[in-house]
Amino acid sequence: MRFRLSRRHFLAGMAAMGLTLRVPGLLADTSSNAITREIPATGEPLPVIGMGTWRTFNVGGDQQLIAQRTQVLKTFFDLGGTLVDSSPMYGSADDVMGQALSALEARDRVFAATKIWTGDENATREQAEVSRRKWQVARFDLLQIHNLLGWEGHLETLKSMKAEGEVRYLGITTSHGRRHRDIERLMATEPLDFVQLTYNLLDREVEERLLPLARERGIAVIVNRPFQGGSLFRRFDSEPLPAWAGEVGCKNWAEFFLKYIVSHPAVTCVIPATTRVDHMRENMGALYGPLPDTSQRERMAQYVRSL
Amino acid sequence: MDWSSYSLADFLMFGPEVFLRLYSRVNRDFWPWPVVTVLASVLMAWLLTLGELWARRAVLALLGMAWVCSGAGFMLRYYGPINSPVEYFGWGFIAQGIALGLTAVVWRPESASPDTSRRRLIALAWLLVVCLLPWLVVMESGEWQALGLFAITPDLTVLASLFSLLLLPRRLRALLLLLPALWAVFSALTLWTLGMTVLLIMPLATLALIPFAISSRQR
Ligand SMILES: NC(=O)c1ccc[n+]([C@@H]2O[C@H](COP(=O)([O-])OP(=O)(O)OC[C@H]3O[C@@H](n4cnc5c(N)ncnc54)[C@H](OP(=O)(O)O)[C@@H]3O)[C@@H](O)[C@H]2O)c1
Numbered sequence: 100m101r102f103r104l105s106r107r108h109f110l111a112g113m114a115a116m117g118l119t120l121r122v123p124g125l126l127a128d129t130s131s132n133a134i135t136r137e138i139p140a141t142g143e144p145l146p147v148i149g150m151g152t153w154r155t156f157n158v159g160g161d162q163q164l165i166a167q168r169t170q171v172l173k174t175f176f177d178l179g180g181t182l183v184d185s186s187p188m189y190g191s192a193d194d195v196m197g198q199a200l201s202a203l204e205a206r207d208r209v210f211a212a213t214k215i216w217t218g219d220e221n222a223t224r225e226q227a228e229v230s231r232r233k234w235q236v237a238r239f240d241l242l243q244i245h246n247l248l249g250w251e252g253h254l255e256t257l258k259s260m261k262a263e264g265e266v267r268y269l270g271i272t273t274s275h276g277r278r279h280r281d282i283e284r285l286m287a288t289e290p291l292d293f294v295q296l297t298y299n300l301l302d303r304e305v306e307e308r309l310l311p312l313a314r315e316r317g318i319a320v321i322v323n324r325p326f327q328g329g330s331l332f333r334r335f336d337s338e339p340l341p342a343w344a345g346e347v348g349c350k351n352w353a354e355f356f357l358k359y360i361v362s363h364p365a366v367t368c369v370i371p372a373t374t375r376v377d378h379m380r381e382n383m384g385a386l387y388g389p390l391p392d393t394s395q396r397e398r399m400a401q402y403v404r405s406l
Numbered sequence: 407m408d409w410s411s412y413s414l415a416d417f418l419m420f421g422p423e424v425f426l427r428l429y430s431r432v433n434r435d436f437w438p439w440p441v442v443t444v445l446a447s448v449l450m451a452w453l454l455t456l457g458e459l460w461a462r463r464a465v466l467a468l469l470g471m472a473w474v475c476s477g478a479g480f481m482l483r484y485y486g487p488i489n490s491p492v493e494y495f496g497w498g499f500i501a502q503g504i505a506l507g508l509t510a511v512v513w514r515p516e517s518a519s520p521d522t523s524r525r526r527l528i529a530l531a532w533l534l535v536v537c538l539l540p541w542l543v544v545m546e547s548g549e550w551q552a553l554g555l556f557a558i559t560p561d562l563t564v565l566a567s568l569f570s571l572l573l574l575p576r577r578l579r580a581l582l583l584l585l586p587a588l589w590a591v592f593s594a595l596t597l598w599t600l601g602m603t604v605l606l607i608m609p610l611a612t613l614a615l616i617p618f619a620i621s622s623r624q625r
Contacts, residue, residue: 154419158488190419190487190488
């Protein structure tokens with residue numbers, strides 16, 4: 100296939116290169132131009148847009164909805180995504196993910212991330228194995244302790260599992276700004292590969308301490324609730340995008356919300372969730388094109404505040 | 407854990423579309439069972455008008471079967487996989503169904519059946535509830551296949567049961583109203599969080615009627 104370099108591609112490429120120079124760990128993938136970030140622990144590149152499954156993939160045994168969600172996942176992979184995040188807490192989401200991966204024969208394309216969510220600190224391996232069977236993957240890329248539930252026991256087991264090659268990375272999660280002191284303490288003292296937290300244009304508390312600490316300690320950051328569970332759309336969808344949105348690489352609100360997040364230098368990946376193929380396409384738009392720089396990010400935050 | 411930072415929505419694991427489709431899926435998958443349950447509902451209305459002991463026993467036995475079916479079918483197979491607490495309720499429904507079945511067999515009534523006019527009133531109320539309320543799910547979903555029928559779906563099974571339980575003595579009745587009360591609270595909170603105000607009518611009506619059902623005399 101012949102590749103013609105258009106002016107748009109050229110400008111987008113130059114912008115991405117400029118950003119790469121400004122933000123360490125941010126690389127433009129030459130094959131697809133997808134924006135990737137390195138996982139600090141290994142240098143492995145990860146596309147900055149991942150996918151969440153809370154509510155969206157909990158469809159039980161509904162074959163029609165399983166087929167539809169499979170199309171959402173297919174769109175995600177086709178547009179360059181890899182990291183999918185789930186949890187045993189999300190009802191049938193682990194099961195549905197397993198079925199969708201089988202239908203797409205996409206196990207080699209997924210960066211499989213789920214969580215340990217049990218108060219029984221001796222049940223880490225058992226729960227990981229139950230989830231692994233549901234996903235039908237050889238092993239998980241990432242296991243995270245969900246909301247720090249039973250973290251002491253789970254973390255020790257996860258360390259052993261990682262040492263034995265049963266999982267590649269380990270991490271902890273929180274959301275809605277909960278337990279940030281505990282998260283900070285663990286980030287400062289434990290050998291974590293990943294931390295997952297809530298960050299979006301309205302919930303910016305993590306900019307103060309957790310994101311700088313993640314950079315300092317070389318911990319990859321996964322951002323959950325990038326749309327505040329969808330409420331950012333309900334609040335701002337009827338408002339116009341600023342005239343300068345194109346300058347920061349945004350064609351729609353989804354890109355505006357997501358690019359604000361992934362342009363923070365400490366962020367490795369953001370995991371918006373959706374039930375819809377058209378929304379997935381919009382969200383994956385944020386994986387390409389220029390990202391805002393520091394002053395443009397501030398302008399974005401100010402614009403949203405002014406609405 | 408700081409529970410004050412949690413809202414009900416944080417515990418809701420699924421969206422309205424998945425929930426409403428449970429009704430049409432169960433009706434389709436169990437076809438022609440929905441027809442059988444409608445016929446059984448009408449039969450129960452007729453039995454409720456009769457005063458004989460065998461009729462009262464038959465009502466309780468059919469009611470027991472309705473609880474088992476709704477627990478084992480809708481709750482354990484369809485609703486439980488997307489909402490884990492429902493699995494526990496599903497087993498509770500099966501246990502309650504068995505208890506009602508046993509009551510039907512071993513129960514020796516100390517008092518006579520309610521008088522004729524009261525029996526007819528109970529049967530009429532029963533018929534209205536089992537015929538009209540299934541359409542609430544249709545109103546909410548816009549799909550006529552989503553009828554929320556007695557003996558299949560829990561909200562209507564619970565609400566309709568209140569009328570038949572009036573046949574039983576007060577103490578036994580109070581015991582058998584415990585699970586309906588718990589389910590109605592759980593269901594009301596779920597439907598409230600899903601924003602399904604039309605469907606809220608059933609658990610709220612159950613909660614409003616339970617005090618009357620407990621205090622009501624047998625005749
Ligand atoms: N403690 C934890 O570990 C934790 C806590 C919370 C979340 N998470 C993870 O983070 C993920 C993301 O968070 P979240 O699901 O709570 O919220 P979110 O991603 O901020 O928002 C999801 C909502 O946004 C809507 N949406 C998505 N893309 C859209 C678009 N382009 N246009 C309009 N609406 C759009 C979706 O509706 P549609 O379906 O209509 O698109 C959905 O209702 C979760 O799925 C989960 O994997 C983890």
